[in-house]
Amino acid sequence: MPSGGARANAGRMPDPSSEAFQSRAQGLFALPAAGYKRPHPKLPLPDYEVWRTYKDDDGIHRELDAEASERWNRREREVWNDLWRYPQGYAWSRPQYLYLQHTVALYVRQYVLCETSDARAADRTTLCRYADAIGLTPQGLRLNGWRIIADEPPKRRRTSAKIVEFPDPRDEWASLQHD
Structure with a gap:
């Protein structure tokens, strides 16, 4: 039976300085490294309700814990607002x-759940899958076709006295086209 296929983390990460990577990167969606600074939508999920279960002589009872629910929802809004500041x-x-x-909203809910002591291994696995789906991991960026671009130009490498620098023929060609 054949196995394999494209997976989010299959193989080595490509070298960003390689020519093959540069040619593939032309079609990627560029994200500003400074992050997203515009207004973002409100969290689209309904408020989360925390229920407490207790047992007494009359049986098992459930009641809404309003204070815990408010803390949960406040934390979800904090995580939601923080995520929207990322380049994604x-x-x-x-x-x-x-x-x-x-899916970002579901990631937020899962993230807050994973912060609690009630979180299980399956919850943390789900969180990782959401992170890949919304592009928060290097594999997720690659799957979505996104690339984070530095806002400042890259620094030139220091050159040795033994190396003679030649002008880039592409720059010369471009300057001839404008004349």
Whole structure:
């Protein structure tokens, strides 16, 4: 039986300085490294309710814990607002990626759940899968076709006295085209 196929973390990460990577990167969606600074939507999920279960002589009872529910919902809003400051927030706001906003909200709920002592291994696994789906991991960025671009130009390498620098022929060609 054949196995394998494309997976989120299969194989080595490509070398960003290679020519093959540069040619593939032309079609990637660029995200600003400074992050997303515009207003973002409200958390689309309904408020979470924390229920307490207790047993007494009359049987088992459940009651809503309003204080714990408020703390939970406040934490969800904090995580939601923090996530939208990431470079990925720029992509989530674009029309072609609007479908990911609900998955981002589910990631937030799962994230807050994983902060509690009630979280299980399956909850943490689900959190990792959501992170890949919404582009928060290097594999997720690659799967979504996104690339985070530095806002500042890269620094030139120091050159040795033994190395003679030649002008880039592409720059010369471009300057001839403008003349």
